[in-house]
Amino acid sequence: MLNLIMRRIVTTLVTLFLISVVAFIIIQLPPGDYVDAWAGKKTQGGTIITQAELNNMRVRLGLDKPLYQQYFKWIGDLMKGNLGFSFEYHRPVAEVIGERLSMTLLIAFSTLAFTYILAIALGVYSAVKQYSIGDNIATVLGYIGLATPGFLFALILMYLGQKWFGMSVGGLFSFKFQGAPWSWAKFRDLLGHLWVPVVVLGMAGTAFQLRTMRATLLDELNKMYVTSARSGGIPEFNLLMRYPVRMALNPIVATLGWELSKIISGAPIIGLVLSLPTLGPLYITALLDQDIYLSGALILIYCILVIIGTFISDMLLMILDPRMRMKERS
């Protein structure tokens, strides 16, 4: 186990290095740089900027140097734990991200928990009570969930929330708690808002995993080992959970990393629509402004999250299935 973790850490570091190179190249791909984007905005406002001013700015920000030098400066700073400086916010990237990182993690992992708890519970119910009314309802809801784009669902929820309950469902906090210190009331206010992005982000994944769970479990329920275990007199509920359900968890757990990456990549658009104080909206504007150090750091954070998700899923699989442990040992 320890051996495996060490190996995973090494491969993770290699992956991260490769991602950092690719990310840096992609960020630079759009024509122009941060200075051009900045000048464009300023001149639209009527300000006149000379070429000399622009050149000065490039030198100051280090944008005049060749690409590889910029990369090595960035990666060198990263090694020292310095994420660089955001041009747009005139603050260190770490500071800009810090505020929003915890909320992003909260939403991502709450969504993951929501997805899996609901999908497993409903999937088991659907399979055991195949073709019952409950199963049919779950099936219909599942298809709707799969077919509805997240941002559209977010807009609908916002509209309905406003119209029926007179409340704004955007954001994560009510106006009066924004910037307020943490308290029990603020926490409850957060929970009151949190469910909206969690439901929106988790909907498609829940529907997908529910279908997977149902289909796999239906297969497992008819397997010989289930009848064999039943012939030993094990009570039905224990039997269901210990034998077929645990077996059917495999494909669901195996896609956990994948599911987390879908949640993360869906988050920016949803975050924008619901005006969430998360990394998502920040990421989009950073890319538009060509704020290279900020967007680079964000891409790396997203990648780390996906890698962590895959790692968790591999670990869970090894706990669940002894065959995986054996394979790893040999």
Place this chain on the structure above:
Amino acid sequence: MEKKILLQVKNLQISWLFDKALIPIVYGVDFNLESGKVLGLVGESACGKSVTALSLLRLLAKELKIVNGEILFWEHNGGETIDITKLESRGKDIRKIRGGLVSMIFQEPMSSFSPLYTIGYQIMEVILLHSEISKKEAQERTIELLNKVGIADARNSFKSYPFEFSGGMRQRAMIAKAISCNPSLLIADEPTTALDVTIQAQILNLMRDMQHEFGTSIIFISHDLGVVGQMADEIAIMYMGKIIERGPTKEIFKNPNHPYTIKLLDAIPRLGNLEARRRLEPIRGSVPGLFNRPHGCTFNDRCDYFMSGICGASFPELKEISENHFVACYLYG
């Protein structure tokens, strides 16, 4: 020793719920089993023998329903008679019988253990359900059982997973699980079919030893008359959901009466019988599908002794032609 009836199956009928219609699978099966005896249930694939076996523990799939008949089980040592067909198939009463009084061995040793738990866990689980002993004691008992069924290094094998065992070892472990709570009846559904011949002989020997040691009654199901002949005190031959001949093993082999039994025996190769050297005789035709069951005797379309007007009218009753030997055929009475 006086005869003690352990199990009595009366007019058992099982149907398959197919598209809201009931298709008969088992068509009225009757047999008795005495304590300590071995009954062989023989028939071709899909003749209803496995369904009959599963119904004895109410393990039938949802689509299969017992539509008629009784399965009476005598619980000895001060117990009572239970009609298994009356029990809730997911209820508490049948669970007490499963694994405790009646246990079962399945055809596919490869798939009858869950790959996610150790062999030891899966045997111990049954012991803990049916007796009030501590985990530690149950573990010792499991190791003892594994030892008894001939698994080498039982203490380590306890912690092995099914995929680390060969087919023969898994079937041994299955037997250990089945006898773990000293059941009075063991149902073995083609326990050696999936094993190769040398292993098959070992498993049969093991089952015989266990039967002698514990006095367990066995219902031994197979399509292989040769295998059943070695094991059983009494044989029942099934064809299309009906028992068509039943009698003591020797009697069935020496003096088969039903045309199907005769044909079945002719289809087995025999060594040493040089004067009767002959080609193996296949049975003409094939088993009709479930949806075109012949009228009257179900064997009538493949039978050499077909009597028009008689065999097509109704199914013949089982008649006792000599002591304990029953045949369902119009040729006899």
